[in-house]
Amino acid sequence: MTNRAGRGRAIRAPLPLALAAGLVVAALLLPLAYLVIRVAGGGRAIEILGEPATWRLVWNTVRLAAGVVVASVLVGVPVAWLVTRTDLPGRRFWGTAAAVPLVIPSYVAAFCLLGFFGERGLLAEALGIDGLPDVRGYWGSLAALTLATYPYVFLLAQATLRGLDPALEEAAGGLGASRRSVLLRVTAPALRPAVGLGSLLVALYTLSDFGVVTLMGYDTLTRAIYVQYGSLFDRAPAATLALVLVGLTAVAVVAESRLRRKGRLYRAGPGSQRDGVVVPLGPWTVPALVFCTSVVGLFLGLPAGVLGYWLAHGIANDQQLDIPWSEAINSLGASGLAAGFAVLAAVPVAILALRYPSPTSRALERLSYAGNALPGLVIALSLVFFAARYATPVYQTLALLVFAYVVRFFPQGLSGVASALEGVSPRYEEAARGLGRGPVATLALVTLPLVRSGVLAGAALVFLSAMKELPATLLLRPIGFQTLATEIWKLTQIGAYSRAALPALVLIAVSAPVLYLLSSNRRFESGGPG
Secondary structure, eight states: OEEEETTTEEEEOOHHHHHHHHHHHHHHTHHHHHHHHHHHHHSOHHHHHTSHHHHHHHHHHHHHHHHHHHHHHHHHHHHHHHHHHBOOTTHHHHHHHHHGGGGSOHHHHHHHHHHHHSTTSHHHHHHTOSOOOOOTTHHHHHHHHHHHHHHHHHHHHHHHHHHSOHHHHHHHHHTTOOHHHHIIIIIHHHHHHHHHHHHHHHHHHHHHOOHHHHHTTOOOHHHHHHHHHTOSSOOHHHHHHHHHHHHHHHHHHHHHHHHHHHHOOOOSSOOOOSOOOOBOOGGGHHHHHHHHHHHHIIIIIHHHHHHHHHHHHHHHTTOOOOOOHHHHHHHHHHHHHHHHHHHHHHHHHHHHHHHSOOHHHHHHHHHHGGGGGSOHHHHHHHHHHHHHHHOGGGTTSHHHHHHHHHHHHHHHHHHHHHHHHHTSOTHHHHHHHHTTOOHHHHIIIIIHHHTHHHHHHHHHHHHHHHHHOOHHHHHHSOTTOOOHHHHHHHHHHTTOHHHHHHHHHHHHHHHHHHHHHHHHHSOOOOOSOO
């Protein structure tokens, strides 16, 4: 693996760097490789795939993912356009409020919706009626997952609209195009890659979800995998269904990649740094405000209100509501370790790919994103099988749980490190080597300080995601090790909503400052292989 520098002189990647990157990628591929080997050796894959029940699960899963993607786009794109390109009153507030639901775990959103719209929920109590139509099933799952995922589409569309060269729209207007024509023929095509990537993130989240579909009683692949895993007699169906889920995620990744290449637009120059054209809403101001109020009220106000009500109700009834200090410390510790190890592992992969580009280094980088296509439940299931057979000393240990977090969220750490490294000229490192510094000293004294902001941003993304991860935590946590996520899950399973409200609010309170730092100090970028 070499790099061209100076006057065509080839620089070979240091062997320790290449070995470190190769070992990192090999470790990241371990869950997928073991899952494939186990299914191939089980001998029942064809039989399981031929069962009608399997294809019903596939249909339910695809149907839910498609519905959530459509709903997220219909919510996220209009809000992004309103807060970025119009004279909407209070658009800064609406922009911030619309992003906050990203810190609400989907399973928290689900039990808040059940608590409010359920047969004996708060709405039925307020209306003084015995019960409401059951919200569980497909539509309840779609609503809860839309609440948790539409910010992905919103944030990416907002970033694209802010970065779009206003000269493009001004030129179209100068040629006589109407505002509607400019929106449809210039703005919308420019948004296509961002909406495609946001839709991919939504689809991957939905495919991997376990908490919502379980609480809502909707049968999907993840729910069936968890049930099959609980069988002490035959776990071959769980492994086979997990591989089917991996196949669906791979289809989603390929489809998005093709869509992004087809719709990608490039600038011929640096463009203008001016703000985009502000569209006066005029008589549409009130409908726009009603729309934004409805989105924020349903997706942020309702969960916060339900959690606050349950907490106050528990306090009023003298229930034992202890602050979950132990669970919070466990969550912070495990997520912090995962964030640190993820960015540490991402450094050699990013440096190898960007400083020593070659077919091999690019292949390693792309393979490292495999974790992004592996749902947490699949990763956990693979590691359970592997550790129970070949690595019993680490079975049900904190180390295995942290490793699962790293595999699952490594792409987020890599995107932070790589984006920062792309903005650093390699001449600084070349100068250090010219002054006699070795590769390790150059990395420690020059490269890492220059990419510190990207490292911190990547670590924050991994931390935020690990705090909310549920299925991997349920399967891999050490005995007696409770996190905020597992505590919420345990209490909601027995209907103790008042007691579950406190750890849910603590989880949101811990996560919200991280989201604020990311949104205020760093652009939401579309990492990943294009």
